[in-house]
Amino acid sequence: MGPAIGGDGQASARSRMALSNVRTGLAPDAIAVALIENLHCLQGKRPRDATPNDWYMALAYTVRDRMMERYVATVGSIAEETTDVKAVAYLSAEFLTGPHLGNGLISLGIWDAVEEALSRVGQDLSGLLEQEEEPGLGNGGLGRLAACYMDSLARLNVPAIGYGIRYEFGIFDQSIRDGWQVEVTDKWLRFGNPWEMVRSEIAFDVKFGGRTEPYHNAAGRYCVRWLPEKVIKGVAYDTPIPGYRVPTTNLLRLWKAEAVESFDFEAFNVGDYYRAVDEKVLSETISKVLYPNDEPESGKQLRLAQQYFFVSCSLQDMVRLLLMRGKPLDELHSYWAAQLNDTHPSIAVAELMRLLVDEHAMEWDQAWAITQQTCAYTNHTLLPEALERWPLPLFARLLPRHLDIIYEINRRFLDELRLRCPNEEQLLRRLSLIDEAGDKYVRMAHLASLGSHAINGVAVLHSELLKRTVLRDFHLVSPEKFLNVTNGVTPRRWIALSNPKLCTLITRHIGDRWLANLEDELRRLEPLADELEFQRDWQAVKVDNKRVLARLIKDRTGVIVDPHSLFDVQAKRLHEYKRQHLNVLYLVTLYNRLRHAGGAVTPRTVIFSGKAAPAYRMAKLIIKLVNSVAAVVNRDPVVSQALKVVFLPDFNVKNGQRIYPAADLSEQISTAGKEASGTGNMKFAMNGAITIGTLDGANIEIRDAVGQENFFLFGLSAAEVELLKAEGYTPRSIYESNPELREAIDLIRSGFFSNGDRELFHPLVDSLLTYDEYMLLADYQAYVDCQERVSNAYSDPNAWTRMSILNTARVGHFSSDRSIREYCRHIWKVTPIVSDERES
Numbered sequence: 001m002g003p004a005i006g007g008d009g010q011a012s013a014r015s016r017m018a019l020s021n022v023r024t025g026l027a028p029d030a031i032a033v034a035l036i037e038n039l040h041c042l043q044g045k046r047p048r049d050a051t052p053n054d055w056y057m058a059l060a061y062t063v064r065d066r067m068m069e070r071y072v073a074t075v076g077s078i079a080e081e082t083t084d085v086k087a088v089a090y091l092s093a094e095f096l097t098g099p100h101l102g103n104g105l106i107s108l109g110i111w112d113a114v115e116e117a118l119s120r121v122g123q124d125l126s127g128l129l130e131q132e133e134e135p136g137l138g139n140g141g142l143g144r145l146a147a148c149y150m151d152s153l154a155r156l157n158v159p160a161i162g163y164g165i166r167y168e169f170g171i172f173d174q175s176i177r178d179g180w181q182v183e184v185t186d187k188w189l190r191f192g193n194p195w196e197m198v199r200s201e202i203a204f205d206v207k208f209g210g211r212t213e214p215y216h217n218a219a220g221r222y223c224v225r226w227l228p229e230k231v232i233k234g235v236a237y238d239t240p241i242p243g244y245r246v247p248t249t250n251l252l253r254l255w256k257a258e259a260v261e262s263f264d265f266e267a268f269n270v271g272d273y274y275r276a277v278d279e280k281v282l283s284e285t286i287s288k289v290l291y292p293n294d295e296p297e298s299g300k301q302l303r304l305a306q307q308y309f310f311v312s313c314s315l316q317d318m319v320r321l322l323l324m325r326g327k328p329l330d331e332l333h334s335y336w337a338a339q340l341n342d343t344h345p346s347i348a349v350a351e352l353m354r355l356l357v358d359e360h361a362m363e364w365d366q367a368w369a370i371t372q373q374t375c376a377y378t379n380h381t382l383l384p385e386a387l388e389r390w391p392l393p394l395f396a397r398l399l400p401r402h403l404d405i406i407y408e409i410n411r412r413f414l415d416e417l418r419l420r421c422p423n424e425e426q427l428l429r430r431l432s433l434i435d436e437a438g439d440k441y442v443r444m445a446h447l448a449s450l451g452s453h454a455i456n457g458v459a460v461l462h463s464e465l466l467k468r469t470v471l472r473d474f475h476l477v478s479p480e481k482f483l484n485v486t487n488g489v490t491p492r493r494w495i496a497l498s499n500p501k502l503c504t505l506i507t508r509h510i511g512d513r514w515l516a517n518l519e520d521e522l523r524r525l526e527p528l529a530d531e532l533e534f535q536r537d538w539q540a541v542k543v544d545n546k547r548v549l550a551r552l553i554k555d556r557t558g559v560i561v562d563p564h565s566l567f568d569v570q571a572k573r574l575h576e577y578k579r580q581h582l583n584v585l586y587l588v589t590l591y592n593r594l595r596h597a598g599g600a601v602t603p604r605t606v607i608f609s610g611k612a613a614p615a616y617r618m619a620k621l622i623i624k625l626v627n628s629v630a631a632v633v634n635r636d637p638v639v640s641q642a643l644k645v646v647f648l649p650d651f652n653v654k655n656g657q658r659i660y661p662a663a664d665l666s667e668q669i670s671t672a673g674k675e676a677s678g679t680g681n682m683k684f685a686m687n688g689a690i691t692i693g694t695l696d697g698a699n700i701e702i703r704d705a706v707g708q709e710n711f712f713l714f715g716l717s718a719a720e721v722e723l724l725k726a727e728g729y730t731p732r733s734i735y736e737s738n739p740e741l742r743e744a745i746d747l748i749r750s751g752f753f754s755n756g757d758r759e760l761f762h763p764l765v766d767s768l769l770t771y772d773e774y775m776l777l778a779d780y781q782a783y784v785d786c787q788e789r790v791s792n793a794y795s796d797p798n799a800w801t802r803m804s805i806l807n808t809a810r811v812g813h814f815s816s817d818r819s820i821r822e823y824c825r826h827i828w829k830v831t832p833i834v835s836d837e838r839e840s
């Protein structure tokens with residue numbers, strides 16, 4: 001400090017230091033002062049007047065402040081000329097992050113300090129964690145996977161931006177009335193969102209509709225201009241994503257739709273003020289609401305508009321950042337890897353072509369090479385009805401220029417193929433980007449596959465089936481593009497945050513490096529599986545977690561459950577292929593057995609949780625059935641001694657954090673070949689639940705990892721399912737030849753669970769007896785027998801606990817850190833920098 005600064009200067013330096021300490025200090029003192037300051041400056045409250053939400057906000061800003069230094073540095077590495085790193089753009093219509101506060105505390109390593117600081121100001125951390133309204137910007141597995149991947153990207157020090165939509169209303173809240181699902185709007189932004197920073201200066205125009213027009217530019221080059229009918233503005237909202245105990249803090253950049261001020265200027269001037277305001281409202285609907293991703297598409301124009309909206313903003317932003325770094329556009333693929341999370345962002349292929357060719361005057365061939373080298377596509381489902389395709393007229397109306405571009409991509413692709421495979425017109429028709437069999441459609445999975453250099457499935461079986469079924473022809477012509485990256489989940493949220501007691505127990509025995517390196521470290525628990533004392537501690541943690549869940553169940557449903565009973569849990573979206581109703585058939589069978597025979601059994605609490613797509617009638621009927629069976633079972637004085645059935649409403653990230661740690665048994669019972677991967681299966685196993693499951697999705701790999709003796713396997717394999725279908729499957733004959741099954745189905749049919757109403761469950765029973773698309777009856781007996789094995793195993797607590805420990809110890813492979821390392825190495829060609837000694 002120079003001599004010119006006298007006493008005053010020193011004082012201001014001191015106050016600057018104090019200020020920075022308030023903003024960055026990690027000790028309890030600094031945090032406590034920051035809390036009071038934030039309460040004062042941001043909430044305008046004195047401690048004694050503050051509501052729990054005021055305290056939550058003050059704490060959230062206190063934690064966010066402590067992310068900023070790393071955040072600014074990481075963003076700098078993506079935007080500044082001095083760096084040469086390749087960054088990842090994870091394009092996803094969904095990011096189901098769940099609450100940010102607890103995760104932030106864990107990543108920054110300030111949990112204890114914050115607890116201490118809060119106690120000094122008379123507050124309690126667990127209460128404030130409860131205050132956070134979770135951003136439910138996803139439907140289920142696909143959106144949650146994107147969130148886990150953002151966590152791992154940061155943890156591995158890979159600079160990345162998650163690009164998506166800032167939905168004003170996320171996934172609906174589910175409540176149960178009279179046993180039926182009722183959807184309630186998710187007003188998650190109601191009390192403000194302290195984690196996001198609006199970047200009004202980062203905004204892009206997005207065009208819609210209108211027509212295209214050819215012209216020749218000054219150099220005489222043939223060009224096309226797009227004269228849109230409408231323009232909408234996308235504004236960036238950034239949320240920091242801190243990596244676990246590393247310098248990297250990435251960002252989630254979500255786009256909000258706004259009206260373009262200039263667009264209706266004329267309307268303002270001619271006095272049509274209200275029409276202009278109407279336009280504004282219309283523009284904003286683009287980012288209003290999250291759509292279900294598991295409902296058949298019914299040509300929803302707004303959904304295609306959403307997809308194009310976020311993709312266009314994101315690509316424009318990537319180009320802007322590249323140019324800011326002083327890099328030439330023809331090196332885009334050296335500085336950006338764009339991952340398409342399912343086909344929802346697949347319009348990126350055509351949009352990137354449009355930006356390069358129309359807006360930046362690049363030659364077609366070069367633009368195409370860059371597009372292919374930049375993009376990669378992850379497929380998340382094989383269900384044929386799930387493959388996105390847009391009716392051609394709708395597509396032409398909304399995105400006329402993109403349709404031109406898609407036709408041109410297609411023409412070149414098919415011409416080239418014609419040379420490679422002459423006389424294969426059938427093959428060409430099947431590969432075409434346009435489905436012309438009847439009404440015409442744009443096939444989005446084909447666009448994504450063609451425009452990408454890599455195509456991956458999300459579990460070994462899924463990737464194999466992908467090559468043999470929905471993308472068979474693409475595999476035939478470009479086998480080198482295909483690979484598998486099995487999904488993973490972040491142990492920071494799904495063990496450390498959700499199961500702190502287990503976390504402490506593990507750390508006490510194997511040290512604290514496992515959370516950063518699950519694959520190598522967690523297996524050091526294996527030798528402890530046989531130690532009685534460790535088993536006792538393990539059991540104590542599980543029972544504690546079960547008590548917590550039992551309290552939640554009591555609060556939300558009124559049902560009292562016994563924490564010492566076997567907690568048998570199926571928590572996931574409701575879908576026929578996931579077969580929650582197979583679980584119900586078993587429950588009704590068990591109910592019948594208990595009524596008829598009584599006797600000693602292993603007491604069970606069977607817990608269901610999950611949302612049904614609002615228009616999916618059968619899924620909603622299955623919820624009603626679960627609740628109807630639950631009502632009868634729970635009120636039966638004899639049966640309810642041994643069996644309780646609960647439907648816990650509103651399965652979301654927050655509730656998941658209570659459910660996974662409390663489960664003894666994890667139900668993963670989808671029809672083999674239908675569940676692409678599953679990720680709940682991994683969360684349960686990490687928390688020591690044992691799986692009862694089919695050979696489907698990642699179950700297969702989980703079983704290989706934990707050992708077949710520590711997994712309850714039942715049911716047909718994917719190949720057997722196909723064979724049986726081909727031979728002609730007749731569910732009715734199984735019903736007729738299996739007395740217990742018949743009794744269960746007849747009881748449901750008789751109105752026994754529906755106050756005598758024989759019609760209520762008719763559609764369900766009828767579909768099982770006539771088609772049984774998902775082959776419940778074929779797997780029924782194997783499932784019931786397998787559940788018997790489960791009950792027997794649970795009656796030996798030590799043997800069960802040993803299995804439970806081994807499940808946790810052996811599932812390190814399913815950390816999303818491992819998945820992200822694979823994406824980095826095999827698809828993105830970026831080198832993760834790992835902060836500890838493990839080689840990347």
Ligand code: 26V
Binds near residue numbers: 143293295381383697
């Ligand atoms: C889409 C549809 C659309 C038509 C009607 C039925 C239906 C059912 C499911 C879907 C799936 C949409 C994509 C999706 O969420 N896939 C999930 O992705 C997870 C992450 O990779 C994976 O673990 C799940 O197995 C997979 O279902």
